[in-house]
Amino acid sequence: YAEAGRFADAVNAAEKGRELALLAGEKDIAQAAESRLILYRKQRAYHQQDPQGHKSPRQ
Numbered sequence: 327y328a329e330a331g332r333f334a335d336a337v338n339a340a341e342k343g344r345e346l347a348l349l350a351g352e353k354d355i356a357q358a359a360e361s362r363l364i365l366y367r368k369q370r371a372y373h374q375q376d377p378q379g380h381k382s383p384r385q
Contacts, residue, residue, distance in 0.1 A: 327339060328362075328365070328366050328371040328372060329371045333366050333367075336362075336366040336371075337363060337367060340360075340362050340363045340366060343355070344363065
């Protein structure tokens with residue numbers, strides 16, 4: 327959603343994902359969702375990086 331500029335939808339999806347992760351006891355996943363929420367609330371999309379710290383190419 328965020329990549330398409332749909333930040334409200336991205337926030338909603340990340341919040342739901344965080345909730346489900348917490349309910350399942352998946353603290354690492356919940357923390358990752360929280361990190362993305364911070365970006366989405368700032369109107370920024372998340373871009374995954376490779377192990378060397380470079381942004382992955384868009385597909």
